[in-house]
Amino acid sequence: xxxxxxxxxxxxxxxxxxxxxxxxxxxxxxxxxxxxxxxxxxxxxxxxxxxxxxxxxxxxxxxxxxxxxxxxxxxxxxxxxxxxxxxxxxxxxxxxxxxxxxxxxxxxxxxxxxxxxxxxxxxxxxxxxxxxxxxxxxxxxxxxxxxxxxxxxxxxxxxxxxxxxxxxxxxxxxxxxxxxxxxxxxxxxxxxxxxxxxxxxxxxxxxxxxxxxxxxxxxxxxxxxxxxxxxxxxxxxxxxxxxxxxxxxxxxxxxxxxxxxxxxxxxxxxxxxxxxxxxxxxxxxxxxxxxxxxxxxxxxxxxxxxxxxxxxxxxxxxxxxxxxxxxxxxxxxxxxxxxxxxxxxxxxxxxxxxxxxxxxxxxxxxxxxxxxxxxxxxxxxxxxxxxxxxxxxxxxxx
Ligand code: CTP
Numbered sequence: 001x002x003x004x005x006x007x008x009x010x011x012x013x014x015x016x017x018x019x020x021x022x023x024x025x026x027x028x029x030x031x032x033x034x035x036x037x038x039x040x041x042x043x044x045x046x047x048x049x050x051x052x053x054x055x056x057x058x059x060x061x062x063x064x065x066x067x068x069x070x071x072x073x074x075x076x077x078x079x080x081x082x083x084x085x086x087x088x089x090x091x092x093x094x095x096x097x098x099x100x101x102x103x104x105x106x107x108x109x110x111x112x113x114x115x116x117x118x119x120x121x122x123x124x125x126x127x128x129x130x131x132x133x134x135x136x137x138x139x140x141x142x143x144x145x146x147x148x149x150x151x152x153x154x155x156x157x158x159x160x161x162x163x164x165x166x167x168x169x170x171x172x173x174x175x176x177x178x179x180x181x182x183x184x185x186x187x188x189x190x191x192x193x194x195x196x197x198x199x200x201x202x203x204x205x206x207x208x209x210x211x212x213x214x215x216x217x218x219x220x221x222x223x224x225x226x227x228x229x230x231x232x233x234x235x236x237x238x239x240x241x242x243x244x245x246x247x248x249x250x251x252x253x254x255x256x257x258x259x260x261x262x263x264x265x266x267x268x269x270x271x272x273x274x275x276x277x278x279x280x281x282x283x284x285x286x287x288x289x290x291x292x293x294x295x296x297x298x299x300x301x302x303x304x305x306x307x308x309x310x311x312x313x314x315x316x317x318x319x320x321x322x323x324x325x326x327x328x329x330x331x332x333x334x335x336x337x338x339x340x341x342x343x344x345x346x347x348x349x350x351x352x353x354x355x356x357x358x359x360x361x362x363x364x365x366x367x368x369x370x371x372x373x374x375x376x377x378x379x380x381x382x383x384x385x386x387x388x389x390x391x392x393x394x395x396x397x398x
Contacts, residue, residue, distance in 0.1 A: 001028050001173065002075035002107075004100045005045075007035020008082035008116040009150040010159035015040060017081065017162040018048045024170060025220065026177075029075065031055065033087065033100045056099060068099060072107035077172050080104070082116030082159045083141075085127055091139065092130035110172065112140045114165050119155025142168050178222030179395040180386070184261040185223040186314070187215040188268035188302060190230035192248045196294065197279035204269050208232035210320075210359065211267030213382035215240045218263070221386050226258040230268055248274065248299035255302055259312040263389055266303040266319045266340075274299050307339035316392055318342045318385070324349040327362055328370050335364055344385065345370075363388075 001021065005011050011032070018028050030045040031054045042053040054071060072078065080087060087100070091113070096102040104111065113134070121127060122144060131141065143160035159165075175181075189211020193201040208229055215227040216237035225240045228251050236242040243254045248270045255264070273296035283292055307317040317340040323330040324347070331345035345362040359381050363371040365388075373384065 001026055001169065002072065002078045002103065002109075003028050003030045004078065004080045004087075004104060005030060005032040005036040005040065006080065006082050006084035006087040006100075006116075007033055007039060008084045008159065009039060010082040010116040011036045011039040013159060013162050014081055015044055015048050017165055018045065020162060020166050021169065022048070022050065024166075026169075026173060027051065029054065029071070031071075031100050031103060033098060035084075035086075054099060068102050069106050072103040073109060075107075075109055076177070077169065078104065078107050078109050078111045079114070079165070079169060080111065081114040081165060083113035084115075085117045085121045085124075088113065088115060088127065088130050088134065092133040092137075110138075110140065112142060112168060112172065114142045114159050115144045115157075116159035117144070117157050118149060118151050119153050119157040122155070122157045140168075140172075177220075179390040180218060180393070181222035183223045183263060183393060183395070185215075185218045185225045185263040185265070186255060186258045186261040186306075187211055187218065187225060187227045187265045188229075188251060188255065188270070189215065189227060190232040191269050192230045192251055192271045192299075193246045194248065194271045194274035194299070195246075195278045196275050197281065197283045199282050202271055202273070202275065202294075203231075204271065206230070206232075206269035208234055208268075210378045210381065211265070212237050213378045214265050214267055214385060215242075217379070217382035217386045218265075218389070221390060223263070226254075226261070228254040228258065228268070230270075247271075248302070252300045252302050252305060255306065259309070259314075261314050262393065263316045264306045264314040264318065265385070266306070266317075268302070269322065270302055271299055273297060301338065303340055304338040307341075316341050316389060318344070318389075321345040322348045328364075331362060331364050331370070341365070342388075344381070 005014055021028050028049045029051050030049050046053045090101045091104050094105055096105045144156050145158040145160050146156045147158045148154055149157045190208030191204045191206040193203045195201045215225050219225045219239040227240045227242045229244055245251045245254050276295040276297045303319040319338055319340040321331045321334045321343050327345050327347050331343045335343045343364040358375050358377055360375045361373040363373055
């Protein structure tokens with residue numbers, strides 16, 4: 001969300017607003033006008049928002065990092081609070097002489113304004129005219145409230161309280177933030193441990209970070225998520241039903257129990273094989289005896305099982321491919337072999353994926369060209385995947 005602050009005394013209330021928005025998981029970028037900065041410091045806004053504060057139209061570094069057009073369009077909603085008589089007049093007339101007014105003219109996103117001014121200014125025919133124009137332009141106006149104003153006069157002119165503004169913002173943002181509301185999703189994550197005896201097992205290097213990030217991102221987008229996780233050292237993601245398992249067979253059973261779902265994402269590094277026999281007691285080292293031979297048998301393929309499910313195939317089945325050879329060719333073969341819809345392939349030949357922060361994905365959604373994604377954090381990969389899922393389910397434009 002983008003918050004444009006005008007130079008009204010109520011600007012101080014915006015610190016509380018930003019704090020409450022953050023509690024709801026909403027990222028806020030603040031753009032105070034020069035007058036607003038006299039009432040609330042950019043430092044305080046940066047501290048509560050946890051984001052850089054943008055205040056200069058001609059700052060070359062900001063233009064290089066992020067143009068003002070992008071700044072105004074990356075948000076899902078633009079809020080103007082307090083919307084002073086001056087700022088409303090500029091908006092109504094298309095003036096753009098500072099960063100705040102320029103963003104308001106450049107944006108293609110919904111704008112919500114919370115006016116705050118002296119009651120006479122609010123009642124003035126010029127302000128009335130401006131409000132009519134703004135309404136015709138589709139700008140939503142919230143308030144002002146009636147009561148004592150900072151200038152000592154009583155009447156309509158107080159900015160609405162942060163709680164009211166917060167509720168109005170949430171009502172506007174939630175449908176955009178939660179495109180997967182009502183969608184059931186299943187995610188597998190982490191390694192599996194395949195016991196050899198009560199103390200030893202066969203496993204792999206998966207940390208579960210990518211799968212957990214996907215489960216969390218799906219839940220944040222409104223999906224009802226079951227995460228089936230092998231043994232990992234990271235916490236359960238918030239808002240997700242996590243089922244902890246050890247072995248591939250337990251993981252397969254937990255996935256079956258989670259059906260039906262619309263979306264399944266298999267990010268677990270399932271052990272392909274397990275020891276044929278699990279010794280009931282610890283295998284002892286006998287002096288002079290040869291080391292035991294491990295006889296392995298194949299584990300169920302969970303991804304293929306979901307993609308070819310006889311009765312409950314999810315609408316969208318997504319798999320990962322960890323490859324060390326020709327990435328695209330291997331991924332295409334894997335997609336066909338497993339019968340899944342999408343494959344996120346990554347090259348693990350240099351050992352840079354397991355437990356790492358960042359991931360470089362080759363995205364394969366069909367027979368068309370593969371889509372190389374830039375190097376992204378695992379959270380960014382998750383967010384990108386969730387957007388694609390929302391688009392594929394018709395919840396958001398592709
Ligand atoms: N997968 C699974 N169940 C298995 C093995 C793999 O669900 N028993 C899933 C993984 O979660 C991943 C995808 O299949 O989404 C591919 O995993 P990968 O290890 O790359 O492929 P394998 O099937 O093991 O094939 P290979 O080892 O021959 O590359």
